[in-house]
Amino acid sequence: MTCRVQVSETTEEAVRQAADAIVRILRDAIEERGWTSLALAGGRTPRPLYLQLAQPPYRTAVQWERVEWFWSDERPVPPDHPDSNYRLAAETLFAELAPPASRIHRILTELDPREAACRYEATIRSVFRVGPPAIPRFDLILLGMGADGHIASLFPGTAALEEQDRLVVANEVPQLQTTRLTFTPPLLRAARAILVLVTGEEKAPAVRDALEGPLDPQRLPAHLLRQAEGQVLWILDRAAASQLAGHYGRRGSSQPSADRG
Numbered sequence: 001m002t003c004r005v006q007v008s009e010t011t012e013e014a015v016r017q018a019a020d021a022i023v024r025i026l027r028d029a030i031e032e033r034g035w036t037s038l039a040l041a042g043g044r045t046p047r048p049l050y051l052q053l054a055q056p057p058y059r060t061a062v063q064w065e066r067v068e069w070f071w072s073d074e075r076p077v078p079p080d081h082p083d084s085n086y087r088l089a090a091e092t093l094f095a096e097l098a099p100p101a102s103r104i105h106r107i108l109t110e111l112d113p114r115e116a117a118c119r120y121e122a123t124i125r126s127v128f129r130v131g132p133p134a135i136p137r138f139d140l141i142l143l144g145m146g147a148d149g150h151i152a153s154l155f156p157g158t159a160a161l162e163e164q165d166r167l168v169v170a171n172e173v174p175q176l177q178t179t180r181l182t183f184t185p186p187l188l189r190a191a192r193a194i195l196v197l198v199t200g201e202e203k204a205p206a207v208r209d210a211l212e213g214p215l216d217p218q219r220l221p222a223h224l225l226r227q228a229e230g231q232v233l234w235i236l237d238r239a240a241a242s243q244l245a246g247h248y249g250r251r252g253s254s255q256p257s258a259d260r261g
Helices: 011-033 046-053 085-097 113-128 185-189 201-212 221-227
Strands: 002-008 036-040 067-071 140-143 168-173 178-183 193-198 231-237 254-256
Touching: 002 011, 011 036, 011 046, 011 140, 011 193, 011 231, 036 085, 046 085, 067 085, 113 168, 113 178, 185 221, 193 201, 193 221, 201 221, 201 231
Parallel strands: 002 231, 036 067, 036 140, 140 193, 193 231
Antiparallel strands: 002 254, 168 178
């Protein structure tokens, strides 16, 4: 596993750094294999990133028609609901990039969550042409991180953190009184690259814990990223990085973070 941290002075610069990294990773994958796989993140943080990717020069920097689009998690709402992660991507990315509908693989949230998880796992295996027990390897998984250290919809203390066999599960989240659909730790760990975009001072304690605290994924699910097989790139604005003890550079410079796992 290679872990790198890039700290940008502003949120806008962090978004540009993330867009540059996405383009680089996807273009390399397309050049190598002719297609690429991307799992999108949800929540509020990705919106400016998706808007950036939909504008020049990023809009024409990748053969977007060769991308297979997935989501690392989803909320149990219809696809046209304001809280839908699919809707966020549809309104920001797909409206401009217009990828083929056959390459957009949304989670069927209109189904029972457990049935939706089973079907999504089947879809992933079908696209990657990988049967169990093998684990598909995404070229890139985009993630944010909550102030509680959750990634995708793997929240502290929830059952999905212990999942070792399934790729996608319906994860009960008592602290939110809901059930979320989420990629599981084995699927996250197998990715060739993971990009974590975190901005804002309210995330600073979790960023410090994720990168410098003692390993404990049950308490802080972002610690799972220390066990990743591929490259993990953290892109932070200065506010989110403000409590880090280590020196991680300025204006997008980077260096490996310590492996405390």
